[in-house]
Each structure stands twice: as structure tokens, then as C-alpha cells.
Amino acid sequence: MENTKHRTQISLEDWQYHMLLEISKKTRKSLSGIIRDLVTEHLSGKPHGKGGDPILKLIGAGAGDGAPVAREHDRYLYGRKK
Numbered sequence: 001m002e003n004t005k006h007r008t009q010i011s012l013e014d015w016q017y018h019m020l021l022e023i024s025k026k027t028r029k030s031l032s033g034i035i036r037d038l039v040t041e042h043l044s045g046k047p048h049g050k051g052g053d054p055i056l057k058l059i060g061a062g063a064g065d066g067a068p069v070a071r072e073h074d075r076y077l078y079g080r081k082k
Helices: 014-027 031-044 054-058 067-071 073-078
Strands: none
Touching: 014 031
């Protein structure tokens, strides 16, 4: 696919515009660049920014069948009884 950019015009709600302006000031990025990043992120289903959403790092943290945790959940949550 060719890397051609297309110009388009959109209407934003006042709060959307002001939030984008805040992001623009913090990141020193143009509004169009921010909007392109957001569209890319939305359409690809993947975070596009630096590091992405930190909550995504938790994916797979609980991998396994969970059998011992299910049977002995108190021990895993609170430690061994004394």
C-alpha cells in the first residue's frame, strides 16, 4: 500500500478539541499527528504510543491452570497460617 496521506476535515466536540490541545501541548505534537496516532491505535487494536497502556503488561500474569491457587487461595493471598 502506498504511503500517501489524504487531507480530511472533521468536527469535534468542544471537550474533544480541548483535550487534544492539552495532549498537543504536553507531547509537542500537532493535532493532526495525535489524531492519526489515535486512529491507527483504534484500527490496529494495538497501543501506538511509547510503551502503550501499562495495564497491558498484566496480560498473562495469571497464566497456568490455577489448580493450587484455587484449592489454597487463602495461603496465596494471606500466606501460611502460623
